[in-house]
Amino acid sequence: MSASCLDLLDHLHGSVSVVGSMNVDYTVVTERLPKPGETVNGGPLTLLPGGKSANQASAAARIGAQVRMFGAVGEDTNADFLLEHLRDAGVDTSHIAAVAGPSGTTVITVDANGENTIVYSAGSNGEVSVDYVQQSSDALVAADVLGLCLESPMETVTACARLCHDAGLKVLLNDSPFVAELPAELIEASDILLVNEHEMAQLLDIAEPDDDDWDGLDWSDVARQMHDFGFNQAIITLGGDGSVVIDGDDIYRIAPVAVEAIDTTGCGDAFMGTVLAGLASGHALADSAQLASYVSAYAATGFGAQASYGTAAQIRERFGAK
Ligand SMILES: Nc1ncnc2c1ncn2[C@@H]1O[C@H](COP(=O)(O)OP(=O)(O)O)[C@@H](O)[C@H]1O
Ligand SMILES: [Mg+2]
Known part of the structure; x- marks a missing residue:
């Protein structure tokens, strides 16, 4: 794969609406995870x-797309923290609602081996209602592409997909956190599905290959099953092995970009944000995914999710022809 797809970084003028979750991640590193009822000492608390x-919106905005975020923060200091980081990335936050109660949070413990436990408290993310979508509809549809994941109420996600699809936006759905039973209307109103390899296997009831050899899979058969499921276009990310793009009858194997990975948290979201930016700017799905492999590899070289995302200039500098 040539680095010439990095030239797309100069052509990401399109506009993106993202509806969904914003969380403050509270992380403590411990030697080992506590057992039920046990207390262990941890290192310093980090808030990210x-x-x-929010990660997907930040990634898209950092590389140059015009991004508007929709969702809700609570009435607490975490709300300011979340909004400031989004604005810093260049995301338009003016349509985000403020609701009573706490903002979304995630409480994470990570042990010395990198094993973790995660508790998600939806907080204000759970208050993003169909009413809010309807009230925000003019701004929501004033974009080329809509990005959705499943950290918001399913009926809200479905209503967004329907509204934007009918208004002519391309709708990109990330089935994550994974839900096996997607509403028929959501599938119908979404144009493109983005999942990782494990989510794809569960969704289509495909056995995971031995030795993690995803290249041994019959990808034309996966494409057929994906079409039958309701998606003619899909991207399956394969972690450090890159990704596969299904675009109608065409299948593209997108190679990973080799980096010394420090923390792959948020790589999938960086990938999704880049595909949103690429599609919004009129680029083909496979070209957008190829660019996304650079943007997500860059994200693997820094700690955290949003905190590790690069600007177009940083990514060009890191991977551009020397
Ligand atoms: N170690 C890595 N080195 C380079 N790129 C990576 C690495 N891990 C992830 N990526 C990139 O990030 C994308 C998304 O990562 P993946 O783990 O598949 O998503 P998720 O976090 O949703 O499981 C991959 O398709 C790949 O392009
Ligand atoms: Mg993964």
């Missing part, structure tokens, strides 16, 4: 901006 949708 997260939430899959």
Whole structure:
């Protein structure tokens, strides 16, 4: 794969609406995870901006797309923290609602081996209602592409997909956190599905290959099953092995970009944000995914999710021809 797809970084003028979650991630590193009822000592608490949708919006905005975020923060200091980080990335936050109660949070413990436990408290993310979508509809549809994940109420996600699809936006759905039973209307109103390899296997009831050899899979058969499921276009990310793009009858194997990975948290969201930016700017799905492999590899070289995302200039500098 040539680095010439990095030239797309100069052509990401399109506009993106992202509806969904914003969380503050509270993380403590411990030697080992506590057993039920047990207390262990941990290192210093870190607070980082997260939430899959906020991550996706940040990634798209950092590389140059015009991004508007929709969702709700609570009435607490975490709200300011979340909004400031989004604005810093260049995301338009003016349509985000403020609701009573706490903002979304995630409480994470990570042990010395990198094993973790995660508790998600939806907080204000759970208050993003169909009413809010309807009230925000003019701004929501004033974009080329809509990005959705499943950290918001399903009926809200479905209503967004329907509204934007009918208004002519391309709708990109990230089935994550994974839900096996997607509403028929959501499938119908979404144009493209983005999942990782494990989510794809569960969704289509495909056995995971031995030795993690995803290249041994019959990808034309996966494409057929994906079409039968309701998606003619899909991207399956394969972690450090790159990704596969299904675009109608065409299948593209997108190679990973080799980096010394420090923390792959938020790589999938960086990938999704880049595909949103690429599609919004009129680029093909496979070209957008190829660019996304650079943007997500860059994200693997820094700690955290949003905190590890690069600007177009940083990504060009890191991977551009020397
Ligand atoms: N170690 C890595 N080195 C380079 N790129 C990576 C690495 N891990 C992830 N990526 C990139 O990030 C994308 C998304 O990662 P993946 O783990 O598949 O998503 P998720 O976090 O949703 O499981 C991959 O398709 C790949 O392009
Ligand atoms: Mg993964």
